[in-house]
Amino acid sequence: MRRRITLPLLTAGAILASLFVAVSPAHAHGWVVSPPSRQDMCAKGRVANCGDIVWEPQSVEAPKGSMQCNGGGSRFAVLNDESKGWPATSVGNSVTFQWRLTARHRTGTWEYFVGSTRIAVFHDNGAQPPENVSHNVSLGGRTGRIKVLARWNVYDTAMAFYACVDLQVGPGGPGPSPTPTASPTRPPTASPTPTSQPGGTWQANRAYAVGDTVTYNGLSYRCIQAHTSLPGWEPPNTPALWQRI
């Protein structure tokens, strides 16, 4: 009995899998290459054990509107893993984000977020972008380590492409238009000294007591319920545990 059910399921699975194999090449798209996005770090081997994102950094596609590095889809969840030690690129207050597009979809907008704040938006109004797209974005005086979420909203579908870029923002960073090829590569371990923020950056799997303060995506939070932090319990998602200050 069981065997009779298993076979059709397997067959359907195989058909389904082949459908996706056939479809996926048409779905090549784009990602942020400078400053390197998380998927770029994975594809270039600067961060290990990323899974299959290393083969397709251009494919972080999901329905529009997500605030997650993987777009909230079922794939590439590794990109959301804040405990992975993503190297942060040192920059000044103004950053040029460069996208490389492997499929030049007609474009609605390009958006950039820090935390839940949209710090920049560029309107393409349905135009087809070139293969290399650059946007100059001001970080609004933020300092310290931040994570920028970049969203490329396709004009004529419900989908967007997502890329998170980890930055260390400081007055000592490069000028407005960093040329990453010319600058010496910083070893990822040489992480800059923590900023003056009390309590440091939020981390998963740490015991936090009431009153502890942390920063997350450039914003500060105070712990209001003692707990051990967990992935998925990031301060902006858990108002029961963290209060914005």
Next chain:
Amino acid sequence: MTRLGILVTTVLLGACATAPPTPAPMATSSQFNPTDVMFLQMLIAHHGPAERMLEVAKSRARRPDLRDLAEAIAKTQADETRAMTDWLRLWNQPVAMDSNPDSHAHHGGLPPSYDTQINALKEAPDADFDRVFLNLFIEYQRRALELARFEIRGGSNPQAVELAGRVEKSRQGQIDLMSGYPA
């Protein structure tokens, strides 16, 4: 072709199959599919017994960190329940699950009430309390993992899918944490 469609749907809904990424659903924040609705209803329902288990653990756990964990889980789940209830109301969908067992047959059936287990927890001797609670609650949160994965595979509403992603991570984190407590 229709038969293939049904088979494919069955495979996608089968909660534990390793399915390839689902094709891009057309979705904006106000759009949803039956999987989204079922996920929200089931997770809200799942939070009910959890709240009762956690209420007991908050006062009776021997380990202070376990007491904190119970408190933190209870509070974060209460927030989730509020958000999920709001979404269902916004979508004009019932907050309570469809009580017809047939509509849940393909993802494990209706959840049991857990009355027996909760009574056993209440009656556990003090010295044994943490062990009884951990055994019960680790297994209980695994069910939330399954619900989250069901939504991640088949849901279409971006907020609901994103919530499912956080549920998957945080419940896995809780399970890992609790599994690390010496029995």
